Amino acid sequence: LDKVMKGRQPTDLMLRCTVLDSEGNVKTISGQFKKSDMCTEHGLNPRDLRKIDSRVPNLVATILVREQAFLVNILHIRALVKADCVILFDTYGSVDSRLHSVFLYHLEHNLKVKGSTSPYEFRALDSILLSVLSALEAEMVFIRNLVGGLLAELEDDIDHDRFKRLLHYSRRLASFQNRAKLVQQAIDEVLEQDEDLDAMYLTDKKNQKERHDHNELEVLLESFSKQVEEIVTEANNIDANVQSTQEIVELILDSNRNSLLALDLKVSIGTMGIGAGALVAGLFGMNLKSTLEESDYAFLGMTILSAVVAAAVSWAGLRRHVMISLVARA
Amino acid sequence: LDKVMKGRQPTDLMLRCTVLDSEGNVKTISGQFKKSDMCTEHGLNPRDLRKIDSRVPNLVATILVREQAFLVNILHIRALVKADCVILFDTYGSVDSRLHSVFLYHLEHNLKVKGSTSPYEFRALDSILLSVLSALEAEMVFIRNLVGGLLAELEDDIDHDRFKRLLHYSRRLASFQNRAKLVQQAIDEVLEQDEDLDAMYLTDKKNQKERHDHNELEVLLESFSKQVEEIVTEANNIDANVQSTQEIVELILDSNRNSLLALDLKVSIGTMGIGAGALVAGLFGMNLKSTLEESDYAFLGMTILSAVVAAAVSWAGLRRHVMISLVARA
């Protein structure tokens, strides 16, 4: 606990960042910066950097709007966007370096575009949100295939290993759903606050233009919000599918169990009938005379006959059982 | 992932559209248009066309209001409505061509009406929403019959194949519920924003009339919203029915299982009793004298007797079992 509280003291003073300048060129790659310098330089509160700095991955996505910059902290991206530069913070153990380099390439390209009508900061935001969207979509497609395949398998054959896989997939799905919802929430939170939208026109603020119409930014954010909503909706659909499949599989298992029990009951009844016959036979049988006593082959024949009867009865029962199982798995 | 990001570059520049002019006549059928031309001509942002252009079916329905037009993207319809023309975008692999031609016929007819009090764009919107509503209603009736029939069958006879069908139907129902809800949401979103409602009076805007009363549009949209709500409500009802049927079927299966087990237990007890008798008989039986030893027909009689006893006991047990099954399925 001490550690938790002390960990909040500014002990980790350095941050690793990649900086892009106003032309869209990468100025520094993974350079080390002092946290306190960053705060003074970009007009930030040390509290703002707390989350970016933390080693644990963030669940809750945030877009924080400050005086001269806004901080985007969504999924794998932790960025500080200003009117003339973009600072990307390195996440510790960032998993997907390919995702990151595609993002960086796209960001550079987008920032270099000349004669664009969008200001610098919106082009950066566009790239960031596009990268987030791509990551979400890629994961969604992956999970959809995984889960879809498993559910199709489960329809054909209910078995034990598949349930374990289902458990892992549905955990993963739940965590994905959650992340996607939090991304949408973060975007919608900004959309709902007019002051924040205004404050994000950093270039205009720098040039001391007054603005009251934030249509462009709204359209940009709304468009992404809708696309993330699409992903959230699809994830919810997959989840609903998993749920209903689980419920139906349980019903099928129950119904199969009843079939098994019904057959078992028939077998028990048969066994009891045979047992009753055997009791009667036992009481009288062997002291009675039959004409077979003197036959030499009678013993051999009887042995074979009883083996055949045992086998035939078992075979008939098992065939029935196999058919039920086939139906159950069909 | 590269593909995802590159796929967003304007590589697919052509869109296939059907255009209706201000008289309601079809000017072009499935003509090809450049995406960039469309944007300039109709004052759109390339981002607006992203969703319309995409090959995947859209889950989230949207009505986007822009300067000189509004974009409707609901279910099978992707349309751009202006004050003097309607552009229908072809959806790739549009499933129900009949639905589409009925819609086109109705739209033409509606736009040609002379002396209507409604402006051009609202008549177009009315046709579009009516087509959406018809599609929803048709699907709802279809699903209601499908599910209703299956639930009635399940009440009479619980079996395994029906559960599989139930799974497929309830997935379909869930997806339908979802789509209907998203349509209602899209309409309500427009209804909630007064600016959007104002901006949809395209003819007035074109003629540079000022408007502040958007009563007509509100009534139009509210009417459709209510009708979609009716469909959503009914879909929810069907869903609730499916849920409660599943729960009760599970209880019935459980209760049947207990009956089967109770009978099985009785049979087991009977078998044990018979076994105990057989043990006693086995210990003493055959070395005791009975007056039957010398009878010639005793052996034959005993064989028949034990067969009859076995058959009688089995038959009594099975009859009981059959009756339970009948009750269980009644």
Place this chain on the structure above:
Amino acid sequence: LDKVMKGRQPTDLMLRCTVLDSEGNVKTISGQFKKSDMCTEHGLNPRDLRKIDSRVPNLVATILVREQAFLVNILHIRALVKADCVILFDTYGSVDSRLHSVFLYHLEHNLKVKGSTSPYEFRALDSILLSVLSALEAEMVFIRNLVGGLLAELEDDIDHDRFKRLLHYSRRLASFQNRAKLVQQAIDEVLEQDEDLDAMYLTDKKNQKERHDHNELEVLLESFSKQVEEIVTEANNIDANVQSTQEIVELILDSNRNSLLALDLKVSIGTMGIGAGALVAGLFGMNLKSTLEESDYAFLGMTILSAVVAAAVSWAGLRRHVMISLVARA
């Protein structure tokens, strides 16, 4: 599908209505009126009559406020209320004619009251809402008794037929809950919109009095809203009871099953024990000498003994089983 779309054309031009004049007297009973005439006469949009006209029962309740009238479409009542007349639309196959005649009697009586402080239209609305409330209450009492009785029975004896009844009752309950909620929602929707409340003072509008205080109407609607809320709350309570009973019944069934299995296991163990004894006996038994071989009554005695042992063991087992069943159903 064509039909759906054509069905929306004004093909059914006639409506059957009962009209009450400004004195509260019934002017026409089930008279036929042209739809288009009605629209012009009462300043309605044809779209407003769509729902009233439809043959299918409406799920979603609505109160539509128009220029000179308001349309109430709740449960069995479809009425157009003006400042000086009330038009009741006949619903096709209206189920409960008694309910209707009580309503009509009450409405007439209420409209005839002289010197009331309430304007004409509010007295009509009061009667309408009262009839709706009575219908809801009557149904609620009916369902409560039905479900309450069944749940009490289920506590005493869990059986299969009761589950089927439970299924039907809970479907009915769900549909009732839904209808009641939609009625409350319709009333609350009007309450939330000040313009609608203002616009419902039809008499004042007719006399061209300006109004800004809609206290009386608010109190009237709030009072009904609260009473419907009471019904919704009670329906929810019943539903919660059904849910928890289902859950507990499932637990009881599970627990009984375990008891049955435990007893079955004991029986199986006993049978195995006896079987093992029989095997030993079978190996040696009959070739051993006992002093009973020569006794004449030994065979008869042994037959009786084994029958008694079989019966005693079975009886002991079954008694145990019966006791478990009794406990299970107690």
Place this chain on the structure above:
Amino acid sequence: LDKVMKGRQPTDLMLRCTVLDSEGNVKTISGQFKKSDMCTEHGLNPRDLRKIDSRVPNLVATILVREQAFLVNILHIRALVKADCVILFDTYGSVDSRLHSVFLYHLEHNLKVKGSTSPYEFRALDSILLSVLSALEAEMVFIRNLVGGLLAELEDDIDHDRFKRLLHYSRRLASFQNRAKLVQQAIDEVLEQDEDLDAMYLTDKKNQKERHDHNELEVLLESFSKQVEEIVTEANNIDANVQSTQEIVELILDSNRNSLLALDLKVSIGTMGIGAGALVAGLFGMNLKSTLEESDYAFLGMTILSAVVAAAVSWAGLRRHVMISLVARA
């Protein structure tokens, strides 16, 4: 149905009330008053008295603010508070007379306090809400103990009677949760409406003081709202405990059932093995020579041996079974 509608006619004209005057003294105990007189005297609408008058207990709690008074109708308390008197309506068959007399004592005492800064009506309201809170708290403690004890028992020993008690308790809990929520909702509804808060300063209104600051009342109501919220939260916690216990108990029952079945299977296998041995023995056994045939004690010994074997095998099986049951109940 007629009755329902007629029951709403002013047939029950008398109300039984207890009246406290401006000094806090009880003026009348259970006096009879005409309903119509009350309405005129206190400026009420007959509709306002409908709920108070009704014989059925109210589920939905309400605080109605009128011109010169407010009506409180929460749980066991139905009161009309004015600037200079409090009228308590007798509830038919009011269950807990002790609760009532404590309330009356506290109310009298509170109203008599001299020199209080709070106006008369707030002191009355304070007493009323305090009594409501006490009743809720008392019931909550009672239910918590009841349910807590049962859940602890269920952890130790899962049995059938406990499930029935659980059913009754969880119904009671659900109804309590519901009531508590409705009380909180009634308080919050008043808190949300500034006009109502203003209108409740009855003394100031009587003295024709204008008021715009309703801080005191807000703090009073908020404080009670928070305390009711605390109760609601705890009731929800208990409910969640019941839910998770039910789920886990079901898992435990399932898991025990599997153990029972696994043991049963082993027994069945053993029985089959023994049966196979017996078949072989049956085919050959008794016609073979053993050296025991001539021994006089062999028969007795064999009888004892087979009894011992049967007992030993059964004992071994049962011991295993008992151990599983012990584990299952531990």
Place this chain on the structure above:
Amino acid sequence: LDKVMKGRQPTDLMLRCTVLDSEGNVKTISGQFKKSDMCTEHGLNPRDLRKIDSRVPNLVATILVREQAFLVNILHIRALVKADCVILFDTYGSVDSRLHSVFLYHLEHNLKVKGSTSPYEFRALDSILLSVLSALEAEMVFIRNLVGGLLAELEDDIDHDRFKRLLHYSRRLASFQNRAKLVQQAIDEVLEQDEDLDAMYLTDKKNQKERHDHNELEVLLESFSKQVEEIVTEANNIDANVQSTQEIVELILDSNRNSLLALDLKVSIGTMGIGAGALVAGLFGMNLKSTLEESDYAFLGMTILSAVVAAAVSWAGLRRHVMISLVARA
């Protein structure tokens, strides 16, 4: 009940508090103060101290803003913050004294900081919220490890004791989730009310500065709110994991049960077959001649043979059973 009502009388007049002065020094440790003195000194209403005073732990977290102070009552912390002093109320039986002393150390340190831009009261609030956050985080980590470990165990081996632990853990998780949500709610409630935010600038109020910009406080509270949201989100994730694991474990148990039953059925069928054979053998067997009758070793051989057959059949069956169990637990 009397007690409840009397318990609300001001009988417990003393409160134990720790006081820190404007320099951040501890002035009094666990000193006794009169409740009425405190109210007069700090301008509080006796009602405000009710919750702080109560011996039961509070579930609902609150931040109450008053004239010259605000009261924070969250989890283990009950504090009164003024512009120049902080009063910490001792909670009876405060569990974690270590947590408390770390908090006190941090608070002292934070209040002593010279030249801070934040006013005194915000530095106190920061320390308080930080301590709350640490406590939540510590508990979250603890529960996550507990539950995570158990779920991993359950995947490998489903057993009975683990379910009991799961029950305890999930109760604890639910209570934790609840507490965390209530903390977030308390912070958000303050954030939503601009007046409260204004009123919390105690130093400015004392110096009679007017303020209308409460940016600093908003950023402080939002930052904590986000961090608590993160914790709530993670707790929800864990809960979802528990839920899906329970569901899947139930499916696995069901599926295993079906496997057991299927094998059991096979064994029963085998037993019936053998029984049928034994019946035939019983009818004829022993009176037939075989060539083995005269062999001296035949008896011994047959005994051994039947033992071997019994053992072999049992062994084959059990091996199958063991394999199923292994699969089931794998």
